[in-house]
Amino acid sequence: MLRISADHIEKSYSTVKAVNGISFEVQSGQIFALLGPNGAGKSSLIRMLVGLTRPDAGTIRIEYKGEELNALPQRCYGYLPEDRGLYQDKTVRQNLTYIGKLRGMAAADIEAALILWCTRLDLLEKMDDNLNKLSKGNQQKVQLISCVLHTPDLLILDEPFSGLDPVNQEHVLSILTELKQSGTTVILSAHQMALVERLADQMLLLNKGELVAQGSLAQVSQQLDPKQWFEISFEQQINSQALEQLSAVADFKTCDSDKIQLTLTTGYNVSQLLQQLTSVAELADFSRIQPSLHQLYLTAVQQHNQQKPANPINNAEGDAA
């Protein structure tokens, strides 16, 4: 059983506030995604979670196997840093064996885990190759194995999909789904919205160190775009002037001569909308539009940027002083 609670976390580097009063909670067995553009504070947050840096203010509390802790026990989690870090002049086997030993694994367990994961990630034939001879994608896979080698209860992955081709992205996605099903908790940051959308149970959208939205995909959609969009096809060509007269329609855009997208006026419900629409023309199709996470993300960041003045130095995530 694992629970991580962050309460009003703040972190500054020199004059830049990288994380500003962020709170969230990660439950056992969840996949929790941190989203945001570059410099949003995702890596800073992750580095505080793994204890590489300390928050300037706020607290991070860990509940692990019934114990209240201030930091994650080193052997309970696997960490994939944003800047990949393994020994380039050592082989895949040497790198992973070293990490396995440092995690306190027995030699036989390391070997068994190595075979298992290298087989799964198609690296079996490259086990005795130096890391600098592997492609970026394969290096990324080795790095991922280093996190899961000891079967941790928690995975903290900073940009796990970067450097991977679409096939390998799908591969990693299925591995993460499988790990989740086996009870592993995953905290990850990513830019691949389509993948996160399929993967994450909960998400935290950040921009310039501040919280923009938080919750499940449905909750985030609701927070970021409370207007409900519908797509309607008519049996015949529609007159836009007639639509403007409908009180249930707040806004609309024409997609085709017989197809429109519209939003509902506050206070009206779907049946009232349908009633008004059928009075104008005969309906062929009616559906609710679910905006993609990608759309929501872009909209949210754009809106937040308009509210917040531009931060002159906003690339402080790598600076750990």
Added chain:
Amino acid sequence: MNLWTIAVFEFQRYFKWKQEIISIGLMLLSLVLMSAWPLVKTWLDNDYKVALVSSVSAPKISGFTISQIPADSAETALAGIGDIWDLVVQVQDDKLVMTAESSASWQDKITPELKNWLQKQRISQLPLSVEQKEIVNNLPETQLVFLKKDSAKQNKEQQMVSGGLLILLGIGVFSGFGFMFTAITTEKQQRVTEQLLTLISTKEWIDGKILGISLFCLKSMVTTGLFLYLMLQAVSLVKGKGMFVLPITALELTSALLFVSLGLLLINSFMAGFAATIDDPNHSSRSIIMFLPTVPLGIVFSAMDNAEGTLMHILSLFPLTSFAAMPMRMASVSVPWWEWVLSLILLIACLFWLKNAASRVFELGIRMYGKEPEWSQLLKTFLFARVKD
């Protein structure tokens, strides 16, 4: 447990069997070449032809074929310079006149030999008795008498051992400098630090790193020491002097190894700490600090010609120099046991303090990317701040 895992990994980072075998092979090859070199040189060197116009028998000088010719053939010999003779030597009015085609370096070699030969000829012509001639020809003998047993073991071979030890220490210190510097700055640049610091504490990491790299330095010293020893044996055998016995006892050797090992740990602790504060090895002003550990070696080198002097006494007790000075002193003179014990205690205490100070600096620097700690921050951390495990 992790300490040993890290130490073994750090050792193996630089220990590669293939390279090790190649370097031992190269050392053996150079040993064979060095041993065979005098023979090769003798074989390759030209024998210069010298005509000596003298009624007295010609001396034998290595590298020269000296032919004695009568005085009436002198003109012919002089005409043959360049074709038959390289040098024509005449004795005129008690003076050596040497005629050659042009100036050459081999003439410097034959000149003192001929002067010595002529001097002996002149002495033999003096109206002296056989005993008197012997006195004139031979230098007086000297004999050193020591009242205390083993009080001064200084001789050529012992000085050679001291010098050899210092060279080996130099190899150890410079290896430590190189490996620590490249290991830590590369780990920082490749962000290996990010991964490892979530697995182990900074203290575990620096301890394992110091131990592993110090063991590798010790290995380099032992390998080179063995090579030097073999070389001495080869030279001694080629010269027909038989097996060379090192003028150092097993106890002295063990003691030297102990001091040297502690010294390497001391120096590598310092280097590990400060290497972690370097962000970019090509542009950092911190790199110069890494040379500081060579200073004790320089000081000991300057004082080693007087192993019983006050300076060497102080250096062999002072913990920042004792790891080099004490083995040097022990190779030359008998050191009182209490000085040895005091020196060892001070060295261990200093190692303990320095390792903790270096751990603090390591912790400060290892997580900094894109910038380096301020000098004042560095000094404060080195001297006062406490490291958290």
